[in-house]
Amino acid sequence: MTASSTLLAVEGVRKLFPLGRGGVLDRLRGRRVPLLHAVDGVDFRIGAGESVGLVGESGCGKSTLVRLITRTLDPTEGAIRFDGEDLARIPARQFASAPQRPGIQMVFQDPTDSLNPRHTSRDAIAEPLRRLAGLSGRALAERVEEAAAQVQLPEALLGRYPHQLSGGQKARVGIARAIALRPRLLVLDEPTAALDVSVQAVILHLLADLKTRLGMSYLFVSHDLDVVRLLCDRVLVMYLGRIVEEGPAGELFALPRHPYTRALLSAIPGQAGAGAQRIRLEGDPVSPVDPDPKRCRFLGRCPEGEAACASASPVLLECGPGHRAACLRLPPPGGAG
Numbered sequence: 316m317t318a319s320s321t322l323l324a325v326e327g328v329r330k331l332f333p334l335g336r337g338g339v340l341d342r343l344r345g346r347r348v349p350l351l352h353a354v355d356g357v358d359f360r361i362g363a364g365e366s367v368g369l370v371g372e373s374g375c376g377k378s379t380l381v382r383l384i385t386r387t388l389d390p391t392e393g394a395i396r397f398d399g400e401d402l403a404r405i406p407a408r409q410f411a412s413a414p415q416r417p418g419i420q421m422v423f424q425d426p427t428d429s430l431n432p433r434h435t436s437r438d439a440i441a442e443p444l445r446r447l448a449g450l451s452g453r454a455l456a457e458r459v460e461e462a463a464a465q466v467q468l469p470e471a472l473l474g475r476y477p478h479q480l481s482g483g484q485k486a487r488v489g490i491a492r493a494i495a496l497r498p499r500l501l502v503l504d505e506p507t508a509a510l511d512v513s514v515q516a517v518i519l520h521l522l523a524d525l526k527t528r529l530g531m532s533y534l535f536v537s538h539d540l541d542v543v544r545l546l547c548d549r550v551l552v553m554y555l556g557r558i559v560e561e562g563p564a565g566e567l568f569a570l571p572r573h574p575y576t577r578a579l580l581s582a583i584p585g586q587a588g589a590g591a592q593r594i595r596l597e598g599d600p601v602s603p604v605d606p607d608p609k610r611c612r613f614l615g616r617c618p619e620g621e622a623a624c625a626s627a628s629p630v631l632l633e634c635g636p637g638h639r640a641a642c643l644r645l646p647p648p649g650g651a652g
């Protein structure tokens with residue numbers, strides 16, 4: 316961890332989804348309900364002003380983790396401390412009116428889905444300011460214009476409806492709406508995935524610029540490591556509900572320690588640290604439903620797996636300054652290599 320103070324601390328967080336018809340009835344009948352381990356014991360911190368990337372393939376639990384942090388979903392276990400206070404104690408349905416709510420804002424994947432088609436850009440940006448900060452009149456108008464200027468959205472577009480805007484303009488409205496409340500933590504779940512490639516780069520540079528100018532912390536979710544490299548100080552690699560590697564972006568990209576991270580990196584053209592060879596993962600991912608707790612979840616797809624991996628589930632261990640990985644094959648901490 317850097318010298319900066321901790322803004323968000325996620326501690327031992329799990330989210331298990333009961334599967335099958337009416338979980339309650341099954342439980343009353345004493346029937347064992349299968350559990351989908353979407354997020355399965357996750358710990359990490361985000362410092363004030365720090366930008367942290369969360370990467371991993373589709374279905375590994377990124378959005379569930381985001382929904383737990385933004386408190387639209389209740390965790391099964393664990394603490395989510397924001398500025399020292401455990402938000403997990405506030406039920407999700409009460410969080411919308413909690414005093415901590417304005418401090419955490421979210422930018423969604425698809426700006427078309429997240430904007431109300433009957434609201435102008437001005438209304439969209441004003442809505443959280445009105446509802447959560449109680450602003451109105453001149454003060455409200457000024458804050459809307461300030462947020463629009465910060466995302467370089469021309470004032471002339473404030474009167475337009477979503478269908479009258481381009482994808483990039485809608486993305487700017489979504490970002491303006493999120494930063495208007497001057498949050499301390501901005502959570503971005505694949506914010507550019509729905510945009511054309513040319514527009515993606517422009518929006519990513521806007522986000523990089525906002526981060527330095529406004530001093531916010533970012534939790535930036537993406538399945539694209541290249542995007543994370545541009546924006547993030549630190550990277551978390553998630554696999555089947557768990558963080559399997561965490562480290563400073565520069566070091567993690569140059570010296571990936573977990574075989575899964577190496578495979579992800581090898582898919583990026585021109586990536587140095589992973590070597591020239593593309594690592595293709597064979598086999599199918601383990602099911603997230605009732606996974607075997609005594610077995611590494613990556614075994615079966617791991618190019619480096621060995622017999623021991625079938626009888627021990629690896630935990631995150633220090634493998635460099637601020638760098639941790641969960642793999643049995645890592646040399647012990649402090650060892651050479």
Ligand SMILES: Nc1ncnc2c1ncn2[C@@H]1O[C@H](COP(=O)(O)OP(=O)(O)O)[C@@H](O)[C@H]1O
Nearest residue numbers: 332351353372373374375376377378379380603
């Ligand atoms: N409400 C839910 N009920 C049951 N399973 C869910 C629910 N939401 C997500 N999941 C499951 O949790 C796992 C993680 O999903 P998600 O967090 O959306 O992953 P990602 O964002 O990394 O693609 C998936 O297996 C998904 O099917």
Ligand SMILES: [Mg+2]
Nearest residue numbers: 377378379504
């Ligand atoms: Mg997702």
